[in-house]
Amino acid sequence: MTHNDNKIYGVAALFDNPDKIIKAVKKVKSDGYKYYDVNTPYPLHGMDEAMGLRPSRLGYVTLFFGFAAAVFILSFMWWTLAISYPLVIGGKPYFALPAFVPITFEFTVLLGVLSTVIGMITVVFNLPFNSHPLHDTEYMRNVSADKYGIVIESADPLFEETKVRGYLKNLGAFFTETIYEPEKETYKIFQPKFLAFLGVIAILTSGSTYVTLNKFMYLTPFDFMLNQKKGSAQAESNFFYDKREMRTPVEGTVARGYIPYAFKGQADPKEFLSNPLLPTMKNLQLGQKKFLTYCSPCHGYYGDGDSRLRGQFPAGRTLHSARVIGFSDGKIYNIITNGQNVMPSYAYQITRNERWAIINYIRVLQRAQNPEPSDFTDIKEINKESDKNVPN
Amino acid sequence: MSQIESGMPGAQSGYIKKELPKSLSKFGASLLIIGLALGLISYLVDPARSAYGYLTSFMYLVSIGIGSLFLVTMEYAAGAVWSVPFRRIAEFFASVVPLFIILVVPLFFGMNSLFSWTNPAVVAKDQVLQAKSAYLNVPFFIIRDLVIFLIWAIFYFVVIKNSRRQDKSGNQALTTMNIRLSVALIVIFAFTVSIISFDWMMSMEPHWFSTIFGVYYFADAVWGALAVLTLASVILYQKGYLTSKITKDHFYSLGTLLFAFTVFWAYIAFSQYMLQWYGNLPEEIIYFMHRWNGGWKVVSIILVITHFIVPFLLLLPRSSKTNFKLLKFVAVWIILAQFLDMYWLVMPGMVNNGFEYSFSWTDFTFPIAVVGLVLVLFNFVARKNNLIPVGDPKLKRGLDFHL
Structure with a gap:
């Protein structure tokens, strides 16, 4: 120095x-x-x-x-x-x-x-x-x-x-x-040599980036089957009159295994479906499981309307009012499917069968609160009876 | 022993042995007697409650004793130089270690009121306790704890004996031997301190478990031992019982270590709390529910403030670690805060055994005896030994230590 x-x-x-x-x-x-x-x-x-x-x-x-x-x-x-x-x-x-x-x-x-x-x-x-x-x-x-x-x-x-x-x-x-x-x-920063050096670097980096991203990536086999003979969602077609490659399904088409609900979006339709499920033990157990999972957080374990969400969501109604007891199965099905007031639709979480099973279970809960004299028969006797009646 | 031979490392240390004042021993003995007498009264008033009070004080004494022994071994294992002039004081405090094996005996008679798992009727109804009974049963419990206290006592006698023999001979081979023993003891510590804390504290709430609990107790033990060491060394230095060659840099290092363990405890305690709080599982969170409900909320918050925030802020500035007044204040503060932690760990466990907790003077009878016991023992051991390891080959470097 x-x-x-x-x-x-x-x-x-x-x-x-x-x-x-x-x-x-x-x-x-x-x-x-x-x-x-x-x-x-x-x-x-x-x-x-x-x-x-x-x-x-x-x-x-x-x-x-x-x-x-x-x-x-x-x-x-x-x-x-x-x-x-x-x-x-x-x-x-x-x-x-x-x-x-x-x-x-x-x-x-x-x-x-x-x-x-x-x-x-x-x-x-x-x-x-x-x-x-x-x-x-x-x-x-x-x-x-x-x-x-x-x-x-x-x-x-x-x-x-x-x-x-x-x-x-x-x-x-x-x-x-x-x-x-x-x-x-x-030191002079802007010397011709230095500027030329910067220029060369700029051209080299941008050029190689362009070639890599726009040309090289689209050569076989690096394109990973990007180009295929098929209709793509946004592509243009010269075959159809509306020039769209992707077609809309025919009106009334349903997906496999899906049964549409006739009263979708209707709060109070003129008629309702009837319950296709019998209240068998298996169906009731399914109903209980689904009720405890989806319904009980707001309506309570026994449908008393005692929400356990501590006010983070409005508490559900009791299912033991005379009004709810008077609902037909189809009406309750309509409420679960479409939702009501603040209750959202459960159509996507609960399948069709499960909804009917839940309704059967709700009926059991309601009956348990308002039992009839015949319900007090000793359960052991019923079991004995049913054992006798079962055909082998 | 008052004269150091000329060939010894401590010959130029300027250390002259002075007798501790007789009043200290008398004061300690009177505290011990008062504490024990009051403890006996508390036992006659309410035997079950006094078991909890005794356990709190016992775990507190164990933490101080075993923490001091750990500090000694840590110095050997790490080859630390600055702490050599203070090592004797830690050794004196560790002299309670051999007594654990006797002091624990009364607790074995109170186990029925401390631990619900000792009751066969409770275990018969409880599947969790049945599954744990291979570990949580009375004979195995007593045997393993006695064995652990015996191991600690043996290590204490060997390490401390080597350290004292060096005062006369200055033999460097003794340091080498102690380094090997210390490394072994640190490994043993990891297991035994965990087992002791699991057995005497965690098993009070036998459904609850926390794998970090042993580390929590260890953090407490070293923190408390450091506070006791700081308090004693500052006082002894100021009264001229140590050598004047000790500088502020030594106390600065002591204060820094105290600060480090303040943060370490907070880190461990928070790790335990946050995971269980976030998981919010019934079998885990119940431990903190017991320490939040029934008035314990205030104690828990006070614990966070006294055990972490206040010592942290007081020890944070550089100047505070060389300020003797402040160091003494922080040390006393920590000694009290650590007792509060032991109290907080033990007492809410009463709920689990069907007792109702209410504040009682009986819990504070045994701590008086603990203070008295530590003072008497310290005085007894310090009378016979140099307060500085004059034969230690690292002593000169330790005294010449500069930041």
Whole structure:
């Protein structure tokens, strides 16, 4: 590196071992030098104390940004998950603090660390600093290997080149060096060569990207059967009069195994279907299972209308009112299929058969609340009777 | 023993042995007697309740003793240098370890009121307890716990004896031997501390389980032991019983470790809580329901504040770790907060055994005896030994320690 011979940055000295440098630094400090710095290959215990350095204030940066991050992310989660778009997740409250703690912790650590590193590099180290006078000196080569060095800068009022050199030698330095300020170097960014280089790079990258994405990917076998002789949804056809390749099904077409409901979307049709299922044990058990899964959250385990959703959804009606008992099976089927008031349609969750099975089960629940005298016959006797009657 | 031979590592340590004041021992002994007398009264008033009080204090004493022994082994295993001047104090606190095997005996007689699984009528009706009975049965319980306390006591005697012999001989081979023993003991710790905490605390609510519970108790133990060590070493240093070569950097390191374990406990406690809270399974969440209902909600919140937030904020600034007044305050705070944690772990378990919890003075009789016992033992052991391991080869480096 070329340097300006007239402008001295300071005098550097090298020492053999940590004890010597700490002793020297203590002396330099007590002799009243203020503008000096120490370079060692690794952090030396006790050097901060010897130089009389105050504890770094970088910790406050970490504290501030860490705290700000915690406050920010907590309020962010509170606003998004509890205010702006409330969602019930896993049955927890909207503002579920324990679930937010790990995210708060991670974000605090992340922002704390990033702010520390960025703060250290920009504020404390003053980077980018490309032309420090110590760069490319014999001194720097040694202190970044196995020696310990001190630099007394020319900014110090006590500085005098020859005097300081002798002074440092007396302290036990085995090598001293005068460091000069580097000459100011200027660079032209827009040189023709550089611009040409940028141009070539731009053409090469964009060209190869274009070829890869638009040509190469469509060559066999990389196209993975993209081109086939078949009608596609949005393609044009010259065969049909409306020029669409994809055809709509004939009116009245039904999917396999699907029986459409005649009164779909009608709240109160003139006639209803009748129940095709017999209340056999098997059907009732199916009805019970489906009732407990789909109906009981709002209508209660026994259809009493005691919702267990704790007010997160309007409570269901009781199924034991005279009105509901008076409903025909087809009417209840219509309600399950089409929905009623706040109750949504269950046509997609519960199959046709299951709906009828649920209705049978509801009838059982209703009968259990209003039993007839014959229901109190000893169940054992019934079983005995039925055992007798079963044909073998 | 008052004079250190010239060839010893501690010859230039500036350590001169001073006798601890006699009043300390008298004070400790009187606390011990008062505590035991009050404990006996509490036993006569309500035997079942006093079993819970005794268990709280016993687990507290175990955590301090075993945590101190762990600190000693950790220093050997890690080759730590800065903590060498404080090691003796941790050793003195660990001297309660051999007593566990005697102190646990009264608990064996109170097992019926502590653990529902000891009742055959309860087990006969409970499928979960039947399935667990291969582990949770009285003979195996007593045998394994006695064996664990015996193992701890043996390790304590060997490690501490080696450490004391070094004061006279300065033999470096003793350090090598202790390093090997310490590594073995740390591995044994992992299992035994878990078993002790599972047996005496987790099995009070025998349906509940948490695999992290052993780590939770371990975090508590080391934290409490560090607090006791910090308090004792700051006081002894200020009164001049240790050498003046100990610097603020040593106490800074002690404070940092205390801070680290504050965070460690919070991390473990929160991990346990969050998983069970999120899962919300009946057999898991019941543990926290017992610690939330019936007035325990306030205690749980106070525990979070006293056990984590306050020590965390107090120990966070760099300057607080070298401020002796603050260090002593935090140490006392932690010692109390840790007792609260033990109380919080044990007492709500009463509900599970058909008792109603209500606040009672009887729970605070045995802790008085614990403080007295620790003081008496500390005084007794410290009288016969140097307060600094003068024969330890690491002592000079330890005293020269700088941040």
